[in-house]
Amino acid sequence: MSDWIAGILAVIFTFLAIIRSPSVLHDQAKVRLWLAHLVMALALWLSVTPVYMAVDAVLGGRNIANLVSHFGFLVIFWLGGAEVALGLGRHDLYRLVHGTIGAMVLGAGAAAMAATFIAAAPEYSAMGLNPFRDDPLIILYKVLSYLYPGFVAAVLARPMLRASADSPGLLGPAKWWMAVGFMLVPLVPVAHLGELLHPGYAMVVDLVLYPAIIMVATGATLAFIARLKINRDASPNHRQQAEHTD
Template identity: 35%
Template sequence: MNATTIQWAALGLCSAGAAVRIPGLREGRGRTMFVALVLLTIAVGLSIEPIYLAVDAALGGVNIANLLLRLALYAVFLLFGIRMAAAFGSTRARRLIVGPFGLSIVALTVAATLYFFVASELAGSSTGLHAFGEQDTVQQYAAVGRLYPGYVAACLVIPAALSAFDRHARIVHRFACALVACGNALVVVFVLLRLTTVDLMYWDILLPFSAILLTVLGLCLIWVSHTVGRKSAGSANKLA
């Protein structure tokens, strides 16, 4: 699977993941995850060149679309972190993500992102800001943008892995948790590799988008598992 294909595949899966949750919204279920998946769909869409160039042109052609992508991803990881920590029963992960320390990190990340964006010369749309890669402020902007997702992912890897080994859970649920654990692990690996001088080449796209595919697929399977569980409980109650 090449870089472009995996980007479009991730966009399709994110869109489908958000769409299947629409019926539950009328019952007041899954609102947080729905918003997170919609924002992730937007972020993934803005990473694809034709979509990015069209959106950024409408916003003035100064790469505001890239800033929106970054801010959307921060919100996605914050919302995913809150819901996943609760789903995996990890109070420590939740405290690290939405406790005073975690909220301070996201606030500093947003502030630093805005600062480096404003401090950069970004006239002319460029997907991923590749045309401006030699600017130090753009390099710092990109580095800051990876750190917060890496932090949240690191908080979730162990709770997700432990849930995958829960013998009392359904097989599909355990498999889904394993996918989520692998997805978050890939995010951490990607962030750590980008801190080195290693040239990732096409893996610069394949690693993060593989993480998205694994995580969203895992979340969809968890949703399926919970839906089946609710229907089974409802049938049992009717028989009783």
């Protein structure tokens, strides 16, 4: 991911995490979503080359920062997927992504991802592991890192798209953007597999991954704005002001 795109998205999610912090102190139910935004911000900051290189140097200069960022994305989909499912009122989907099946996919994917990273043993710090993409183990590591996110996105994309049509105000566009972004996520590991056939598929990965992150970030931002407006309209002071104006 280019540094300026990653930087902009990191700033957005950092802002969302900071602005949500006060509400978390008063409503424990919002902790999961706040943590998802916080971890997303940290993972995106690790996608900025100077930040990545500095952090990885502290961790030993062997791309542990890359592994940390991929574990971060697993946490994001574990937390965020649960919140999205509950937000849709779909407890069946919540049990699927956050229950036994989801835990098995997450655990197996995370263990296999870590094992392939250790086996590949990239020798020096490199953003995106780009110099090592001719190693099949590195490609497999990247594929496995999207196993659980792809599973969660595939489960939630269609219900989210349907819900967007019936949601009021900005919540409709917010869900639509997130749904389309989710649709792209399962294509990322497929594109990575293509790299085993030809290195040029690395460009396909970028063409799928960048829009997916941008669309999900757009949806999350619109949803936050929509919730602020809903809370403002529901506040007693706002109702009194509206009655006084009438």
